[in-house]
Amino acid sequence: MTLIGGKVKQMEVNISLKNGYKVESLNINNVEKVLSLCEKCSDFYMLHDGILPTIEEAEDIFTSLPPNNTYDDKYVLGIYNLDKELVGLIETVKNYPVIDSWIIGMMCIEPNERSNGLGKTAHDAVKEWVKSLGAKSLRLGAIEENVKGIKFWSSLGYKKIKEVSKDYEKKTHIVYVMVMDL
Numbered sequence: 001m002t003l004i005g006g007k008v009k010q011m012e013v014n015i016s017l018k019n020g021y022k023v024e025s026l027n028i029n030n031v032e033k034v035l036s037l038c039e040k041c042s043d044f045y046m047l048h049d050g051i052l053p054t055i056e057e058a059e060d061i062f063t064s065l066p067p068n069n070t071y072d073d074k075y076v077l078g079i080y081n082l083d084k085e086l087v088g089l090i091e092t093v094k095n096y097p098v099i100d101s102w103i104i105g106m107m108c109i110e111p112n113e114r115s116n117g118l119g120k121t122a123h124d125a126v127k128e129w130v131k132s133l134g135a136k137s138l139r140l141g142a143i144e145e146n147v148k149g150i151k152f153w154s155s156l157g158y159k160k161i162k163e164v165s166k167d168y169e170k171k172t173h174i175v176y177v178m179v180m181d182l
Contacts, residue, residue: 026078050170100136143173
């Protein structure tokens with residue numbers, strides 16, 4: 001992503017999935033669609049933050065950065081179904097916390113699209129894409145209470161390397177830091 005005229009502009013990504021779905025770049029102009037998706041994924045927000053998603057949280061998906069990273073390091077990718085509807089997203093940042101390590105800051109799938117392999121298919125495609133860009137590992141944080149999420153990430157090959165306590169909007173969680181070597 002780059003800032004152009006004060007606005008965030010995403011580098012273009014377009015990945016076809018084997019199920020006919022697509023993973024494509026999103027940008028700040030898609031914030032209303034992202035908010036709608038986040039509202040459909042309110043179960044995650046309630047578990048994670050203890051509040052329903054707002055427009056500010058949707059904007060944050062595009063604008064928040066880890067320390068020492070720039071918008072050129074950040075990719076917000078939409079998962080689209082056959083009807084070209086946004087049904088999921090993956091937010092990732094390269095070179096965090098170290099060079100050649102990418103972090104998945106968020107991945108959400110609309111509830112009626114879950115448990116059908118879409119998450120795994122989209123993750124696998126993004127994993128191959130980041131590998132092609134030089135990534136050596138993928139990292140993420142999963143809150144301890146998100147038992148289904150931890151099971152999902154573990155099934156993909158992520159390993160817990162440590163636990164940290166983190167304050168969120170209305171809750172404090174133990175976060176499992178999980179890594180997958182590529």
